[in-house]
């Protein structure tokens with residue numbers, strides 16, 4: 001009798017933790033994250049209902065068939081093929097169905113191409129830091145050469161300063177994006193596999209040496225969020241983090257202009 005009460009108690013506490021949502025996901029800041037959240041909730045409701053029914057039944061069976069007499073092992077259940085078939089089939093259907101339902105979200109994050117007018121930002125990860133590069137007002141990334149890469153002289157991208165397209169390139173340690181505008185982050189790694197992860201975007205993408213992996217999103221809520229490396233990449237992995245700062249478009253333009261001016265780059269378009 002005590003066992004069935006315990007089973008029901010554990011069930012109640014477990015469900016309460018999910019219903020109260022004391023420890024829950026941080027707020028979603030883009031359309032795909034909100035889509036993930038509603039899919040996650042659907043999964044939780046379905047599996048939660050099954051969990052509740054199964055636990056209630058378990059407690060009831062324990063209560064109903066309890067015996068103070070020792071029971072011989074051979075006299076146990078004979079099995080029921082029909083029941084086995086039903087619940088195995090139902091579980092398979094739920095798994096496959098939920099996976100199928102989520103494919104559209106997965107595709108919109110990982111398979112669809114970024115919109116052609118998305119702001120392109122280059123990201124380079126290394127043990128144990130992040131760097132981001134903006135093409136500047138000319139919209140063109142300057143040429144880079146691996147042999148020019150030098151953190152000590154402030155050139156983490158190996159920017160070749162003989163290329164005029166690179167004069168207005170902006171290299172910074174935190175990722176700033178304009179709110180409500182599509183951006184595509186071109187992910188690179190200089191050494192080992194790292195992972196770009198922002199909880200509020202519900203996005204996670206590996207950075208693989210030798211590859212350029214584009215990740216596109218449209219963050220619509222201004223704020224400061226953490227970018228954490230989510231791949232164990234060495235001893236300093238825990239400190240490999242930076243920020244994603246979502247700014248109102250005007251504030252983003254102002255930041256870009258002011259930063260370039262502080263570097264001595266004139267950003268006013270030339271009139272002649």
Ligand SMILES: [Cu+2]
Pocket residue numbers: 125126127128193194195229230231232233237240
């Ligand atoms: Cu890392």
